[in-house]
Amino acid sequence: MTSFATKTATVEDIPLIISIQERTWEPTYRSILSKEQIDYMFEKIYSPESLQKQMAEQGQQFILLCEKDQYIGFASFSEVEPGTFKLHKIYVLPEQQGNGSGSYLIGEVERYVQEQGAYRLQLNVNRHNRAKGFYEKKGFKVVREEDIPIGPYWMNDYLLEKNYG
Template identity: 30%
Template sequence: MTFYLRTAGKADLPAVKQLLAVTWHDTYDALYGVEKVNDLTTRWHSLEALQKRLTMPNSEFVVADDGTHLLGMAYAQMEGKDVKLHQLYVLPGHQGEGIGQALLSEVMDCFPEATTISLEVDEDNVKALGFYKRNGFEPKGKASDCGNNGDRIPAQILSRNLQLNS
């Protein structure tokens, strides 16, 4: 499959919102229930919330598309010498095609001065945990409120060194 990575723009946001809704329901309905997933995606992935990310300093918001449809997205922000990967999602029907790997590599390459990259992931999200572990991430702790949104969703904190000789 051929796909392209590029910086997200305002025109992409409705498709990003839809992609997030589809991937969240696919991943989290069985864990949280449809109603809670609807609530979370409505609040966390509103067009207003996504638009704010387009102009955040020290951040990268990238999308993957096939020239017609959005297939994946990633958003990360530099905090000190650490890159915080806030989002990396690929449509369920396109997972395993290298899109997530390409998005992760792009995000890591965007912050050459960073020493680490970290993220939070639900402890029950087995597919995501496997993906990140295959990409060199290691457990570094736990969070009681994933994303600090007040929803009290526990998460595993994963981190990986970005230094070439580490």
Template identity: 45%
Template sequence: MKHQIREATISDVETIRQLANEIWWDCYAPILEPEQITYMLAEIYSTAKLTEQIKNGTQIYLLLVAEAQPVAFAAFAVREENKEIYKLHKLYCLPAMQGRGFGKALLNAVMQRVKAAGKSILELNVNKYNKAKAVYEKAGFNVIYEEDIPIGPYFMNDFVMRKEL
């Protein structure tokens, strides 16, 4: 299926919110309580937060469009505490579109942009129970440590993974 990847703009905020809402329930319902998913979607994907991130460039969002329909997105940024490392904050694809190489295409686009910025390390967090961990391992990422991240009254129990580009 033909696709294109483009940088998201403020006009894409609602599209990203809709994609996240559909994807997160499928992705996280097996491992998180519904209250936690609801809270995190509201916290991470608020219109104000996404707009600010895109407007200020604190995260770069990429949108993958296939057959004129947005089906996946990614977000990444340089790490504030270590400017030599980039972090992949988000990489999600609609459940019906998984297995078609869209996630891999987005990941490759992120890695190309990191290299173009003159950097060679990409990190990400993945929930310890998320099946996406295997996808990242296949792409060459390795677990470097574990961390529990508080988000409001909840915790994300994550592996931090890294790849040298």
């Protein structure tokens, strides 16, 4: 039986978050986005300064997923309006995908936000990302399409929601 655990990340964990992201980002997006867009977004979203700002100023909570003393994934989320939380990021190392770790991690996010009074959890997923099926299996439903500018690039996403209660 696999045993997973989570811990709340702090600014001291930023190098660990970057390490996980460096091993996850490119395999996740290489068939969807250009190398230039991947590099641009990585620098924009995952620089130490950007992650610190997300934690300290934007109210994003990060949790780390570990298995057998190895950190294998993370998620970040925040309350965007009373009762509505947004899952900003959820990544599990490619070699760990398919073993229940992603389900465990999203379950922990859901447990936490519901404890905080959430009645809705939202997330964005690229329209070509196969993770959409994973979210739908977890009860998320497509609400609409969104085209989000990031610098000179566009993220062509679905907005998904899961309602509680």
